[in-house]
Amino acid sequence: MTALPVRLALLAGNFITGLVVMAPAAMLHPLAEGLNVSVRDAGLLVTYGAVILCIASPLVAWLTSGMDRRTLLVGSLATVALAHLASAFATSYPAVLALRLVMLFFAAVFTPQAAGTVALLVPEKDRPGAIAFVFIGWSLSIAVGMPLMTFLATSFGWRFALAALGVGALLTGVFVFAALPGRLKGASLSLSSWAAIGRDRVIFILLAITILQISGQLVVFTFMGPSLSLIGAGPSVIALFFGLFGVASFVGNIIASRIVAPLGAFVTSGISTGMVATGLLLWGFGGSLLWVMGIGVAIWGLGFAASNAMQQARLYGAAPALAAVTVALNTSAVYVGQAAGSYVSGEMFTRDLTSLMGYAGAGFVLVAWMLWWVTRPRAVVKTA
Secondary structure: OOOHHHHHHHHHHHHHHHHHHHHHHHOHHHHHHHHOOOHHHHHHHHHHHHHHHHHHHHHHHHHOOOOOHHHHHHHHHHHHHHHHHHHOOOOOHHHHHHHHHHHHHHHOOHHHHHHHHHHHOOOHHHHHHHHHHHOHHHHHHHHHHHHHHHHHHHHHOHHHHHHHHHHHHHHHHHHHHHHOOOOOOOOOOOHHHHHHHHOOHHHHHHHHHHHHHHHHHHHHHOOHHHHHHHOOOOHHHHHHHHHHHHHHHHHHHHHHHHHHHHHOHHHHHHHHHHHHHHHHHHHHHHOOOHHHHHHHHHHHHHHHHHHHHHHHHHHHHHOHHHHHHHHHHHHHHHHHHHHHHHHHHHHHHHOOOHHHHHHHHHHHHHHHHHHHHHOOOOOOOOOO
């Protein structure tokens, strides 16, 4: 069993990473006003960042596959800290965007390598649960971090919010350095590893599922705050929705980490994906009824982080020797989905199609659910 401080340190790092990736969505209006750009342009901080992340995640994972994990993860967090502290003093939108893109290139390594690191420290049978546990950090970034960013940005300004995030990343880096053992390395990967991945049909389908799942969710999530504003919700209600989503995501990930052992990653994945689709449909059905939309957000949140944690666990199980790259590719697929979903969301927002976002998002996730069934484990036929 991995020592609790190690798991908590990796969970904390995922909290910072998840918040770094999604924080602009929690303060679109303050960013737009402070940088003198449109809300859509502020949303592009998420979209352009996702493009960098999807390229950097597998590339950096491959280039650093033989590197000491503690050095790698602490370096990632240190870069995040410095970039956010610098962004707090930036005077223009291009400067904030440039700092964010450079920072995200290095931040991209944390989540996949955290999963790979904890997998190196536990027996094979415990890996799905351990990966799900450290991924709880992403759930907490939504449950606690996003409402906190909204509060800080609206109360003290976006510069203060970014500076606070930078300090948080610095403290988390110290925690990771203190908790992780040194000289912990994974297997070095060669160019032939990429060829092996490209020939594996299951890995390809699993990555497609991740892209579709995340795309559908980002169609709603990127402009969730502005969409709620359009139907009369104030800052406190918007923060409540982010908090509800995050708490549900946290609870869902805890449940997934407990049921994955008896049910298996495949079944747990199907349940969580189905909950995401159901929640997005309820968001669409709700129209301007906040209580219906709130129920949808809660159900969606229960499946959000759990579905991606199960994707990581399934990829690790599909090819353990290639996991350093496949888990990174899954993170890359997450960011491809973020880029696609946030782009679709921005186009729908500017065309006054916010009432259809829930249905559009659910459509992506339902296709992912169909592909999930294609990857079901095949029964072994015994011959006499």
